[in-house]
Amino acid sequence: xxxxxxxxxxxxxxxxxxxxxxxxxxxxxxxxxxxxxxxxxxxxxxxxxxxxxxxxxxxxxxxxxxxxxxxxxxxxxxxxxxxxxxxxxxxxxxxxxxxxxxxxxxxxxxxxxxxxxxxxxxxx
Amino acid sequence: xxxxxxxxxxxxxxxxxxxxxxxxxxxxxxxxxxxxxxxxxxxxxxxxxxxxxxxxxxxxxxxxxxxxxxxxxxxxxxxxxxxxxxxxxxxxxxxxxxxxxxxxxxxxxxxxxxxxxxxxxxxx
Numbered sequence: 001x002x003x004x005x006x007x008x009x010x011x012x013x014x015x016x017x018x019x020x021x022x023x024x025x026x027x028x029x030x031x032x033x034x035x036x037x038x039x040x041x042x043x044x045x046x047x048x049x050x051x052x053x054x055x056x057x058x059x060x061x062x063x064x065x066x067x068x069x070x071x072x073x074x075x076x077x078x079x080x081x082x083x084x085x086x087x088x089x090x091x092x093x094x095x096x097x098x099x100x101x102x103x104x105x106x107x108x109x110x111x112x113x114x115x116x117x118x119x120x121x122x123x124x
Numbered sequence: 125x126x127x128x129x130x131x132x133x134x135x136x137x138x139x140x141x142x143x144x145x146x147x148x149x150x151x152x153x154x155x156x157x158x159x160x161x162x163x164x165x166x167x168x169x170x171x172x173x174x175x176x177x178x179x180x181x182x183x184x185x186x187x188x189x190x191x192x193x194x195x196x197x198x199x200x201x202x203x204x205x206x207x208x209x210x211x212x213x214x215x216x217x218x219x220x221x222x223x224x225x226x227x228x229x230x231x232x233x234x235x236x237x238x239x240x241x242x243x244x245x246x247x248x
Contacts, residue, residue, distance in 0.1 A: 105145025
């Protein structure tokens, strides 16, 4: 194991099946980076929480955590709740380098992939 | 204008900036399909509603509507609320052919794009 952890942070839902796509992304990342910790964390309804996932990654030796919010866009969750939570996490784990990625919808390549997918499906 | 409409259906949020990525997808689709109506619709907080967007598309001559839920995954919104709403829309617009696409997270190519994006960003 290297000292990096990737934590995929999703909204969560009451329906357990909701998490399936996130589990696939986790699996794909883990296959591409077998030496990196890859974890899922959820804001609501599902476990582990982001705090629990970060604590576990740190306990397993992570020093650099990349936090990936798997949210479509930046709203209250990412602009208000998450920065507060990340502030707390930095206090709890001062030894960790904690980097927060933007939302999925901030990545032009993801928007392009969605557009292409809609175009293909809409013609079918 | 042809007789197809693509309606991008998103969750909505109190923060108006939240809609920015969806507006980009709409613009990209419209550029690729100048003769097709491309509309945004929202479940909560933002307008138009899905009902209003479908009614408007029909009034402008659409006969085939492709409804694209821009949600990360299938939870209560897509598995319970949306089918009820689509049932109502089919009663209101019996002349429309209304097709509902799966969630973004059900498309392997989108999951792959997200995985690749995380891998690139996590190494940077």
